[in-house]
Amino acid sequence: MKFITSLALICALASSNARADAPGSEPLTPGSRLAAGCAACHGTRGISAGGIPSLAGLEREAILQALESFASGTRPATVMHHHARGYSTAERTAIAEYFASQKVLLKPPLEALQ
């Protein structure tokens, strides 16, 4: 029994799961690296599962403006003032460009999670 499990395991290892055209892949850029931090709350690629606004497809200027006003405190926030203050202007721009370039597709496959 144990022998068979081990054999199955070794065989499983023989087949690679790597493929360059995998669905859901995206290029690694300064924008995608930094924006991944925001995805924890705003959803992967900025597509939210609800309760926190989606960022995907927002205009670059609107995102920059929002971050600026959160950081300066002119826009009230529960957490965004703290997050916005952590990023430089160049970083905010890279993030804003990333989210602005995301197409808003279907809702993410979250039903399983709720």
Added chain:
Amino acid sequence: MNLERRDILKAGSALALSGLISACATPLRRPAGGRVVVVGAGWGGATAARYLRRWAPEVDVTVVEPAAAFVSCPQSNLVLSGGRSLASLTHPYARWATGHGIRLIQERVLDVDPERRRVVLASGAWLGYDRLVLSPGVDFDYAAVPGLEDEAAQALVPHAWKAGPQTAALRARLEKMPDGGVFVMTIPAAPFRCPPGPYERASLVAAYLAQHKPRAKVIVLDANPDIVSKKGLFRTAWRELYPNLIDYRPSNALLHVDANRLSVRTEFEDLRADVLNVIPPQRAGDIARRAGALREGEPWVRVNFLDYRSERVDDIHVIGDATQATPAPKSGHVANQQGKVVAAALADHFAGRDIYREPVLSNTCYSFVSNDEAFNVAAVYRVTESGTGLRLADGSSGVSRVRSAEEAALARAWATNIWSDMLG
């Protein structure tokens, strides 16, 4: 290397060398992009695996995880107060792995052989890797809790500090507790997983008792000199929501537990509990030590924060609660962020790109003080000049002004989104 370990490694290699491989239908081949094995599919490991597949689809990713489903520690204190079901915190891995082209092996890892770059599984089989990501979480240091050294005693005193059956066991004990009874919990000296977690637990146990056993009491014995996180917010909530219900006793380290009598001794007192909850002292999950990633006598793993590689062993990266990452806390949010940084670093490595020098990570910990109100602490972290430390980004750190229902809703939304980001 100790004897036990050598035997395990020998058993593994003997099996692999015995010609079994020729029995496989597909010939063994090395993927062009490199092989990554991730140990542990918690907040760090699951995120790392998923984002590695996203950013480096040519890399072969295998995740080894003994559990069939993820159970979230964050928000598991709500199970005690009836604000969440355990089912709502549970997310099976199978569909996730298939969906992302991740090979999932539901097994325990016994050992790591860094020289031959192999992970030895409980079945005796081994997995080869080019890079190994360890996300082992914490292990409990029961040897440091006199009276709870053996498993029989531990079984009588739930920790509920890893969510799942332990959470259900603590809730069941609360339900059985007589009105007028005493709930005693002990908090180890920091650092431990989830700094505000013990105080959230005290709040939510109080919420349950206030509703169901109004004459009962919560006594908190804290080894630390004060509330470790969000002190002002917790104190205000306790005063306003649970007057005279929570008796908080700082600088009161646990010295001994009598698991049969449910009594505890500290430097200052002997106490008998109706329900006893000991949160044990913690250290990096043991596989980090076996892999050689820990310094002698140190409980947490030191890494380089540009790519989370261990300072001690080549080709091994360590993320999550097991790392020495102060000032960043041991939180699920931080592990999620570290998973992304290590995924990006490995994608860079296999693509032959230079190491990225400016990773940024954030933390947010929401704490509930009742089923309906919560607050947060948040911060952004950057890597120090040397790469071996984290520092707060200027002006980025702070806590909520007040507890609110709005933040309770946001906390639930945070959970939904971050679970989906890891496991969706």
